[in-house]
Amino acid sequence: MSVPEPRYASPFGDWDGSTAAARELQQVLAAQVRLEDDFGPLKLIAGVDVGFEEGGAITRAAVVLLDANTLEPVAQSLARIPTSMPYVPGLLSFRELPAVLQALEALPQVPDMIFSDGQGIAHPRRLGIAAHLGVVTGLPTIGVAKKILTGRHEELALNRGAQVDLLDKSGDVIGTVLRSKDKVRPLIVSPGNRVSLASAPRLVMDYVTRYRLPEPTRLADRLASRRDRQATDQPQLF
DNA sequence: GCGACAG
């Protein structure tokens, strides 16, 4: 029997556990983010999200693999591990990535692109969870958040597809505020890795159907949330 | 010093 080979690198290197070191590591990793489109035809895409159980003691990561053309789920996996860090704004990836990577490892295939709940580069140090995930996996990633962490923007039209740039204090574009449906609260979309600022919102709209969230994130959200009691611990194939 | 603050 062969030993299962880890598909992805360790997310924190030799991090000592301090929040100060976490912020320094973010700056190092942010320098490795690539914002040029660098992906082939998308056949398999993935959505990831994280939820909590036992009052927060258990971190529960969900990953759903879908056929990029039919948007039908192809496989899914769930990882439950003890929560190791509290929620600290700006340090979300240190709390959630270990479980996310474990769930990704359990998948039967490697996705061509990952859509993650949370920010990509629209982050104080340009390393939201989607960007961090992109750097450690080497895969193309996009952050799809429901709220702004940092940045400002102009008013946004109410129609589906309306979008405006999200700017940091210096005026640099760090993401897109995107209305995925008429009159719903906009999504905050930003590249994680190997995707450009302009392409990210287009790719998200490619996978939006009748809901506010694009299918990859929506399905992962449903699986990670505690309302899904059918969730199995073993990876599922469809 | 004060306000903001993904999930």
Add this chain to the structure above:
DNA sequence: ATCTTGTCGC
């Protein structure tokens, strides 16, 4: 994120 039922509006 999570605790939680019904209800208002498109």
